[in-house]
Amino acid sequence: MRNYIFFALLCVTALTQAQEALFNGQQVSSPEIYPDKSVTFRLSAPQADSVFVTGDFLPSVKVDTPMGKMDGPGKALLTKNEEGIWSFTTEALPPELYNYAFIIDGFKTTDPANPFLVRDVASVMNIFIVPGKQADLYRVQDVPHGTVVSRWYESDGLEMDRKISIYTPPGYETSEAKYPVLYLLHGAGGDEEAWLTLGRTAQIMDNLIAEGKANPMLVVMPNGNVIQDAAPGAGSAGYYTPQFMVPQTMNGVYEANFDEIINFVESNYRVKADKANRAIAGLSMGGYHSLHISRYYPDTFDYVGLFSAAIMAREDQSGEGVYADFEETLKKQMDNGYELYWIGIGKSDFLYEANTEYRAMLDKMGMPYEYVETDGGHIWRNWRVYLSDFVPLLFQD
Amino acid sequence: MRNYIFFALLCVTALTQAQEALFNGQQVSSPEIYPDKSVTFRLSAPQADSVFVTGDFLPSVKVDTPMGKMDGPGKALLTKNEEGIWSFTTEALPPELYNYAFIIDGFKTTDPANPFLVRDVASVMNIFIVPGKQADLYRVQDVPHGTVVSRWYESDGLEMDRKISIYTPPGYETSEAKYPVLYLLHGAGGDEEAWLTLGRTAQIMDNLIAEGKANPMLVVMPNGNVIQDAAPGAGSAGYYTPQFMVPQTMNGVYEANFDEIINFVESNYRVKADKANRAIAGLSMGGYHSLHISRYYPDTFDYVGLFSAAIMAREDQSGEGVYADFEETLKKQMDNGYELYWIGIGKSDFLYEANTEYRAMLDKMGMPYEYVETDGGHIWRNWRVYLSDFVPLLFQD
CATH class of the missing domain: 2.60.40.10 (Immunoglobulins)
Incomplete structure (x- = not known):
C-alpha cells in the first residue's frame, strides 16, 4: 500500500506559475x-x-x-x-x-x-x-508584542452594537496588574481601523514600551462616526463608498455618549479607573472630539492630546447640548487640574490659524498647555510622530 | 470672545473635493x-x-x-x-x-x-x-458578534514569538462558560489572516451561531509557515513579496510543534480541554496538516475536517519524523475513536484523484469518514461552503 504523505510540491509550483503567467x-x-x-x-x-x-x-x-x-x-x-x-x-x-x-x-x-x-x-x-530612526517605530520589531482586539460593545445611547479596536500591552493577559488607558480618536473619514492601519499604533506602542520610553497601557480606538456600527465594509452597511465627512459625526452625540465607552472598557478590562490613568487624544476631527469630551467630562482625563485638531473659530455664541457652556466647562476642566494638555500642529496645516487662535484663547484664560509645532500639513506622517511623542509623556508618576 | 466649537465642514468638504479632483x-x-x-x-x-x-x-x-x-x-x-x-x-x-x-x-x-x-x-x-442564501453567511448581519483577537504566542519549538488569530464567540468575555475549540488551518500561501479575510470566518461563525446552527466555540487560526512569525507584512520580516510555497511548511516541524498551540489556547482561554471539545480542519495544505496532526496526536481531536486536502500518493515508504508510521498512527487514531472525519472536495479540483485514492485507503482500513463532493475546484468559494457545512456538525452532544 502507498503512503499518502507528501504534498506534490512540483505540481503546485507549476500551478502557481501558470496562474501568474496567466493573470x-x-x-x-x-x-x-x-x-x-x-x-x-x-x-x-x-x-x-x-x-x-x-x-x-x-x-x-x-x-x-x-x-x-x-x-x-x-x-x-x-x-x-x-x-x-x-x-x-x-x-x-x-x-x-x-x-x-x-x-x-x-x-x-x-x-x-x-x-x-x-x-x-x-x-x-x-x-x-x-x-531607520522614527520609521523604526513603525516596523514590526523582534520585541514583545501586545494584542489587538477587534470587539463589539453595546451602545444604549446610539442603540446599536458598535465595533471597537483595543490594544492591550505585552503581558496584559498573564499579568494581574491594572493598566492605564489612552483613548485614541480618528479623524473625519476614519474609523476604528485608522489608527491601526494608517497610524501604526500597535507597532509604535510595542516599540516604545520595549525601549522603556512608554509605560504599558491599553489603547482604545472607538469609531467616532455615530451612524456607523463599524468601519466601511466591516459593519452591517456592507460594502459602500466611504465618505470623508460622515453625517452627524460632529453634532455632539458621540461626545455625549462617550461615557459608555469608558464604562465598557473599565468594566471589561483590567484597568485603573481613575482620572490619573486616563488619557484622550485624537487627530483632526478626533482632536475636536478630544477637546469636547475632555471638557464635557471635565474631571475625567489627566492627559489630553490635540493632534492637528479641527478647531475653528466661530462668531456666534449658540452652543447647544454638549457644546453649551463652552468656556465655563473648559475653565472647570482647568480648575479641576490635569497633568498635560498637549497641542501639536504642522506649520502648513490648513488648521494652523485655528489652532493659533485657540491657543490665544487658552492663554487669555490662563489654561496651561504644551505646544509642539512641526513641519508639514494635515497628514498621517505628522500624526504618527505626534502619537510617538505624546505617549511617552503619559502616566509618568 | 469667540466660541471655538464647530468644525469647518465647508472647508473640509472643499479640501476633499479638491483632492479627489486632483488624484x-x-x-x-x-x-x-x-x-x-x-x-x-x-x-x-x-x-x-x-x-x-x-x-x-x-x-x-x-x-x-x-x-x-x-x-x-x-x-x-x-x-x-x-x-x-x-x-x-x-x-x-x-x-x-x-x-x-x-x-x-x-x-x-x-x-x-x-x-x-x-x-x-x-x-x-x-x-x-x-x-442571499449562502452569501448571507458572509455578510456582517445585525446579530451578536464575536471578538477577533490578534495575538502573539511564544513558541519554544520554533524559537520565536508567533502571531495567531483567535475568534471568541459572542458572550465569551461576559460568560463563565467553557467553550470547545476549532483549530482552523490555512493553505499554501496563506497565513493567520487568510481564514478571516478570504474565508469570512468571523462572519460565518457569528451568523451560524445566531441562527442556532452552530454551537458557540473558539476558532483558532495559527500560521502554518514555520519560518514566518506572522503573515507577510505583519511580522518581523517586514514587507516582501509573498510566495505561494513558503519553504519548510511541509517538513513536519509545524505538526510536531502543534501541541504548543493547543497548550497556549488551553492555558490562556476558558475552553474545554478534552478530545470531545477539540476539532481540527484545514484547506489544501491545511488539510494535509490536519490529517497529519490529528493522527500524530491520535487521541486529541474528536472532529477532523479535510477541505480539498493536499494529499498526494507517494510510492516510496520512507516517512520520517512526524511522517513515520503513517498507517499505524492512522489506525491508532481510528481505534481511539472520533465523532467525525469529514472530507470535502470539488469535482474539478486538481487534488480530486489524490483524495479519491486516500478515501480508498481509508475504506480498505475500515476507517470511517463522511464525504462531500461539490462542484468547482481549488477555490475559496468552496472552502467557505465547507466551513459553513462542517461547523454545524461539531460538538453536538
Whole structure:
C-alpha cells in the first residue's frame, strides 16, 4: 500500500506559475529599497504611453483648490526599457512610512507588485517603509508584542452594537496588574481601523514600551462616526463608498455618549479607573472630539492630546447640548487640574490659524498647555510622530 | 470672545473635493449591485484602448498549464461611452462573495472605485457580495458578534514569538462558560489572516451561531509557515513579496510543534480541554496538516475536517519524523475513536484523484469518514461552503 504523505510540491509550483503567467504578466520587484535608502519603482506595462509614480516621498506641489493653493503629492515620470518595464529611482529617502500610486496614461492605480496597501477613506494606496530612526517605530520589531482586539460593545445611547479596536500591552493577559488607558480618536473619514492601519499604533506602542520610553497601557480606538456600527465594509452597511465627512459625526452625540465607552472598557478590562490613568487624544476631527469630551467630562482625563485638531473659530455664541457652556466647562476642566494638555500642529496645516487662535484663547484664560509645532500639513506622517511623542509623556508618576 | 466649537465642514468638504479632483479623476460607482442581482462594473479610463473585467463570477475558461488544462477565471470586455467611462453589466448572479480585477490595455489592476480588497498570496483583488442564501453567511448581519483577537504566542519549538488569530464567540468575555475549540488551518500561501479575510470566518461563525446552527466555540487560526512569525507584512520580516510555497511548511516541524498551540489556547482561554471539545480542519495544505496532526496526536481531536486536502500518493515508504508510521498512527487514531472525519472536495479540483485514492485507503482500513463532493475546484468559494457545512456538525452532544 502507498503512503499518502507528501504534498506534490512540483505540481503546485507549476500551478502557481501558470496562474501568474496567466493573470499578472511579467513579474517585477517594486518597490525595491536599497541600503542607501534610495528606492526603485517598477511596472510592467508595455502598452502604456506614460507612467508616473505619485506619493508623499516626492516634494509636494502646490495645487489650486477652492480654499486657495494647497499641498498635494508630487509625481515623477518613469522611463520604459525595451521589455516594456517602466522604472524610476529616487534619491536617498529619509526614514519614513510612505505611500504611493502609479498613474498609467492618466489612470491612477495601485502597484500590482506590492500587495501591501492601506485604505484612507475611499482611496487605497500602496505603502513601504524606509527603515531607520522614527520609521523604526513603525516596523514590526523582534520585541514583545501586545494584542489587538477587534470587539463589539453595546451602545444604549446610539442603540446599536458598535465595533471597537483595543490594544492591550505585552503581558496584559498573564499579568494581574491594572493598566492605564489612552483613548485614541480618528479623524473625519476614519474609523476604528485608522489608527491601526494608517497610524501604526500597535507597532509604535510595542516599540516604545520595549525601549522603556512608554509605560504599558491599553489603547482604545472607538469609531467616532455615530451612524456607523463599524468601519466601511466591516459593519452591517456592507460594502459602500466611504465618505470623508460622515453625517452627524460632529453634532455632539458621540461626545455625549462617550461615557459608555469608558464604562465598557473599565468594566471589561483590567484597568485603573481613575482620572490619573486616563488619557484622550485624537487627530483632526478626533482632536475636536478630544477637546469636547475632555471638557464635557471635565474631571475625567489627566492627559489630553490635540493632534492637528479641527478647531475653528466661530462668531456666534449658540452652543447647544454638549457644546453649551463652552468656556465655563473648559475653565472647570482647568480648575479641576490635569497633568498635560498637549497641542501639536504642522506649520502648513490648513488648521494652523485655528489652532493659533485657540491657543490665544487658552492663554487669555490662563489654561496651561504644551505646544509642539512641526513641519508639514494635515497628514498621517505628522500624526504618527505626534502619537510617538505624546505617549511617552503619559502616566509618568 | 469667540466660541471655538464647530468644525469647518465647508472647508473640509472643499479640501476633499479638491483632492479627489486632483488624484482620482472622474468618480464612478463600481461595482453597482442591482436588486435583480445583476452587477455593473465601471471604470473611467478615457485613454485606454481596451478594458476587461476578470473575476470568478464569469464562466471559467480552460487554460493551458504545465499540468494540462486547468480552470481560470473568464474575462469580459467593457464598452466605452463618450465620456471615456467603460462599463459592463452581468446577468443576474447567484449569491456569492466574488472577486475581480480590471485589465486595462493588458495591464491587470484593481478597481479604483472599490476600496474593498483582499490579498491572496501576492495578489490583491477587489471583492463584492451578491446577497442571499449562502452569501448571507458572509455578510456582517445585525446579530451578536464575536471578538477577533490578534495575538502573539511564544513558541519554544520554533524559537520565536508567533502571531495567531483567535475568534471568541459572542458572550465569551461576559460568560463563565467553557467553550470547545476549532483549530482552523490555512493553505499554501496563506497565513493567520487568510481564514478571516478570504474565508469570512468571523462572519460565518457569528451568523451560524445566531441562527442556532452552530454551537458557540473558539476558532483558532495559527500560521502554518514555520519560518514566518506572522503573515507577510505583519511580522518581523517586514514587507516582501509573498510566495505561494513558503519553504519548510511541509517538513513536519509545524505538526510536531502543534501541541504548543493547543497548550497556549488551553492555558490562556476558558475552553474545554478534552478530545470531545477539540476539532481540527484545514484547506489544501491545511488539510494535509490536519490529517497529519490529528493522527500524530491520535487521541486529541474528536472532529477532523479535510477541505480539498493536499494529499498526494507517494510510492516510496520512507516517512520520517512526524511522517513515520503513517498507517499505524492512522489506525491508532481510528481505534481511539472520533465523532467525525469529514472530507470535502470539488469535482474539478486538481487534488480530486489524490483524495479519491486516500478515501480508498481509508475504506480498505475500515476507517470511517463522511464525504462531500461539490462542484468547482481549488477555490475559496468552496472552502467557505465547507466551513459553513462542517461547523454545524461539531460538538453536538
